[in-house]
Amino acid sequence: MKVLMIGVDRTSVGGMLTVVDNYLNDKSFCDYTHLEYIPSVVNSSNFQKIVFFIKALCVITWKIFIKHYDVVHIHMSTRTSVWREGIIARVSNFLGSKVLIHIHADVEPWVDSLSAKKQRLVSYLLSSADTIALLGFKWEPFIRRITKGNVKIRVLYNAVFAPDVNYYNVESKKIIFLGMLTPLKGINEILEAVQQIDSKIPQDIEFNLYGADKNHNIEELINQYGVSKRIKYCGWLTPKDKPACFKDALICLLPSYTEALPMTILETMAYGIPNIATPVGAIPEVITSGENGILIEPKSSGQLADAILSLLQSKKLLKTFSNKAFETIQNKFSIEKNLAGTISLYEFMLKQ
Numbered sequence: 001m002k003v004l005m006i007g008v009d010r011t012s013v014g015g016m017l018t019v020v021d022n023y024l025n026d027k028s029f030c031d032y033t034h035l036e037y038i039p040s041v042v043n044s045s046n047f048q049k050i051v052f053f054i055k056a057l058c059v060i061t062w063k064i065f066i067k068h069y070d071v072v073h074i075h076m077s078t079r080t081s082v083w084r085e086g087i088i089a090r091v092s093n094f095l096g097s098k099v100l101i102h103i104h105a106d107v108e109p110w111v112d113s114l115s116a117k118k119q120r121l122v123s124y125l126l127s128s129a130d131t132i133a134l135l136g137f138k139w140e141p142f143i144r145r146i147t148k149g150n151v152k153i154r155v156l157y158n159a160v161f162a163p164d165v166n167y168y169n170v171e172s173k174k175i176i177f178l179g180m181l182t183p184l185k186g187i188n189e190i191l192e193a194v195q196q197i198d199s200k201i202p203q204d205i206e207f208n209l210y211g212a213d214k215n216h217n218i219e220e221l222i223n224q225y226g227v228s229k230r231i232k233y234c235g236w237l238t239p240k241d242k243p244a245c246f247k248d249a250l251i252c253l254l255p256s257y258t259e260a261l262p263m264t265i266l267e268t269m270a271y272g273i274p275n276i277a278t279p280v281g282a283i284p285e286v287i288t289s290g291e292n293g294i295l296i297e298p299k300s301s302g303q304l305a306d307a308i309l310s311l312l313q314s315k316k317l318l319k320t321f322s323n324k325a326f327e328t329i330q331n332k333f334s335i336e337k338n339l340a341g342t343i344s345l346y347e348f349m350l351k352q
Helices: 013-026 025-034 044-066 080-094 109-112 117-126 137-146 187-200 220-224 239-248 264-270 301-312 315-331 335-351
Strands: 005-010 038-043 071-076 098-103 131-134 150-156 175-176 206-210 232-234 249-252 276-277 291-296
Touching: 005 013, 005 044, 005 080, 013 071, 013 264, 025 301, 038 044, 038 080, 044 291, 071 080, 071 335, 080 098, 080 117, 098 335, 109 137, 109 220, 109 249, 109 291, 109 301, 117 137, 117 187, 117 220, 137 301, 150 335, 175 264, 187 206, 187 220, 187 301, 206 220, 220 232, 249 264, 249 301, 264 315, 276 301, 291 301, 291 315, 301 315
Parallel strands: 005 038, 005 071, 071 098, 098 131, 131 150, 175 206, 175 249, 206 232, 249 276, 276 291
Antiparallel strands: none
């Protein structure tokens, strides 16, 4: 088996790079698939992204033509990624390789916002795939509606390293957020919730925000809400620093307006950290509210505040959620299960 994988440049940040690294860092997987990896996008200016893509497309086309890969596994996000990776999918299909498009985002709202002409183009590009892998069952009806022909649809959950033991520390005083610090991630609701409960929670409870400050205003916002004594912006959390951070985190917050299957939730649950999140994307396929975490409605700082208070007031509930969260990742979202599922998917495609 020979597999060519297409995705983001290694200088990128975010969940898709984490997924790619899971594949590239596993020697057995790479050996079995004779895996080669070519990035199609770089974390840079729009002009440099275009130049990088044109060069990558030339290399990809030449390599497929020369090496005749069995499967081309293309990691796709939304918006410009659909156009970019869609072109690669069409070229790969034309040159005779089996094409797996692995969608890492909720593309439905964006596609629905397009003109009818552009929607037909999206359909044309996605329909070049032999199989489309989704992060959850939520998007299956939409993908079936927008694709044509005999495109197979499979769910391939994101996966994370799962420690053998639950490292959760119920005595921790740190509540964390990991993600882009933007309104879509619910950052304003976090600030509002902390403002609402500031006088009701122990003085030693602190909130640490990790991620890219895209709008360069998070510290200003913290000051505006008057919670600078309670909330700290900690910058980007590097992979090497994650274990220490997760072993000393009490709760993880992710009150996003929209998501696919966020790695933040999987990574923290792997360390037994209870999450308070919203039922968007495939999150309800990971978190069962009241069993291994809490789901609240998007844009509701009041529900977020109540959920934080309920957990801080019950160590028993925290421990129960922690154990269930840890078991969820072990049973369903481990890297081992993901890699085995990916290989099975490749083999299924080659039999078609």
